[in-house]
Amino acid sequence: MTTAELIAADSGTTILIKALLVFVFCVVLTLMSVWGERRLVGRMQERPGPNRVGPFGLIQALADGVKLALKEDLIPAAADKIVFVLAPIISATTCFMSFAVIPITGQVSLFGKTTAMQLTDLPVGVLYVLAIASVGVYGIVLAGWSSGSTYPLLGGLRSSAQVISYEVAMGLSLVAVFIYAGSMSTSDIVAAQSTWWYGVVLFPSFAIFAISMVGETNRAPFDLAEAEGELVGGFHTEYSSLKFALFFLAEYVNIIAVSALATTLFLGGYHAPPGLGFTEAWLGGWFTGIWFFSKVLVFFFVFVWLRGTLPRLRYDQFMQFGWKILIPVSILWILVVATLRTLSLEGAPRIVVVGFASFVVLLVMAANIGFDNAKKKKLASLEVETSEPSFAVPSIPMNVSNINVSQSSKGGDHV
């Protein structure tokens, strides 16, 4: 029985319970991840992080939420009121929606009924997630536009340009997965990874996805939409109270959602790591949820690690990286993967497949050496220029230091 058939047999109450569980999972995980991120970043910066509210500061996020809810709710006079209220709602709802197709556990029994912890299984599940993520951008753009203020507008524009650019790379990186899995349904993709994870087999796709998901969620080092030094708070500058809390919630649920998607597509979803397959039957199948959860946490840790390590990129560098590196590389990679897949499906002899693969590897190495040489040549030409500056330089007003040193070392008898 496949997961799709299992889910199709769900009764109405089971679906309701599962929807509730998914919602609670997201909200609790958000609260915990806010705490976890602040603690981790704190440790990385040689400070303890929040540790005063509750044991180890565990309910800090809850206290922050209560504080936000009790704050004054302002709507600026210049704001477009309806859109201003609508924007955070769009942001917060769309991020939850992508969780509907994520398979959290394998086959489990929920109150005596056999099912799987996945709300619904669409034949185009991954496309649905991408579509929902695109709708989520509306929340940010509309928030920036409706605030009636300059910085939010700039932040919103930046953010939309960023998310749309990186969605292209993200979508392209998924194509290789679709080619290999032969399906866009999340549960089929997980099932197809029972022997090898796609994160290993399709490593370049995984790397591109991992980079673009940071861009997609507006997180450091790609958090240009909220660059404090340039744009104050970015799109949410004018927001306060619960509306701000919704944006905050949306950001963290988004991180969890893309981490869950990456787990599903590249790290074998709820399956145990190779060699630990016997654990999947523990707790009546619920143990698979723990594997899923820990993989998501690994991704979350990487998000925090990136934030603790890398400085924010400049906007043009960021766009160049997306359009000039990530997207061309993904397209070339798709060509290679498609060729290899076609060769093996058509039953080509092994020697042809290996020959093609090694040809590609040689081509990449040659291109790499070519790039290196070009770079060195450029550097060498720069060195020639610096030895004789052609540009105007300020004159140095005094030239005494050298003379002083040499004379005083002789005994200072010049006075």
Added chain:
Amino acid sequence: MSEQLEPLKKSEISVNDIAYTQMETGESVGLLGHLKGFWVPFSKIFKKTLTVEYPEVKAPTAERFHGRHQLNRHPDGLEKCIGCELCAWACPADAIYVEGADNTPENQMSPGERYGKVYQINYLRCVFCGLCIEACPTRALTMTNEYELADDSREKLIFEKEDLLGPLRQGMLMPPHPMYPDMDESNYYKGDVKQSHPSQDVK
């Protein structure tokens, strides 16, 4: 030789005389170099934090930290302050206000003729420079290491004499009381008075 020490005129320096330093562009750090950068924050997770958890843990200040002032006493309990106002005059922030008064046989607060009747330090003005301590001729005014001086009103931050006076230690008597028998103020300053005499206890 000496004229060479004069700064050269602008016209005497041409662009070619200035030595140019080549900025080091640096070799490419490679993949391992990038991973090294990621290793630094990761390894910090397992190291001790630098934070002092202040209200619970109070790290000791430097030995000679400039904190709240204290008015000291002679070993028999008489005040050292003679109301000379030198501290007030030395204060660059005008934070100290002193009013002196005459000692009388019935009301002997300090050895000698005068004592400080009113002594106020305004901690909203004080900059903790310590010039008052340098100015004090009798070493009556010193500074403690106490730094928790925040409060919620202006009145509470003007410290009166009784807030500033040091505590009575072993062998001290609360003034006013007569000076140590057969001693004058110079004996006090020489340190001849070690503790109070039974005859000084007037109560």
